[in-house]
Amino acid sequence: MIDHIPAGNALTVLKICGISGKEGNTISIAINVPSSKAGRKDIVKIEDRELEPQEVDIIALIAPNATINIIRDFKVVEKNRVKLPKTVKAYPRCINPNCVTNTKEPVEPHFIIRSEEPLRIRCYYCHIVMDKDDVIKNL
Template sequence: MSEIKKEIKIPPIKEGIAIDHIPKNHALKVAQILSLGKEEGMVTVGMNLVSPKMKSKDVLKIEGRDLSDSELNKISIIAPDATVSFIKDYKVEEKIKVQLPKKVENIVKCNNPRCITRHQDVSTRFHVVNKKPLKLRCHYCEKNLLGDEIELI
């Protein structure tokens, strides 16, 4: 364990969040969800890091940032096993595992071009049919979305 920890050379942050256990090569997608780019604080991205749990994983640390419930829900779709640590004074104040909600509202786009949500001003809504692999069902057109078909708004 400690050997691996030594290998991960991601600097600690004083205050902010650390998102761990993001699937390999998905850190930039998570960064996109959080609209990173205009941050004042330091952002560190670790990709393809060695993890005893996942073999290979991504990590994201953001200084001076908090997360809303809606952002946590979004992350759970891209990274269903992610853990989020809320850090204060270099210490982990709270650590949570993201959880897929039963319903996903206004986060995912329906890929059915004939779905009413693509034509009228209405928030999308999906039911989580299966968590692993992730399968969502559109509340309106009842079409199932799987894997790569799941596209965030």
């Protein structure tokens, strides 16, 4: 279960996890839930699916306060707050069409995290800086 997602970002989190709904897992989504801390928040619950570290890193970019709860037999057995990584690889795509990662070269995207709030990430190759909207659009 992924809790404390900024309101309105639940569907982006599912996209990061590559979930279309056709996988067969039971998925519950709550959007704009009243929260004492954040005012409103989203919650995503994916059954029978562990998150890959790479997915958790990207979730941390758009939901830096998210917590990932692992539930077994209706009990929370693990509760981890996401940590902003120093770099992310493979996703998102670079917004610079001339970047080496957007050519036919076998070079995967690689970004350095510059700041958390507001989010700024810099392409390792072409040095272009992307914000949160750029990240969400290019997942």
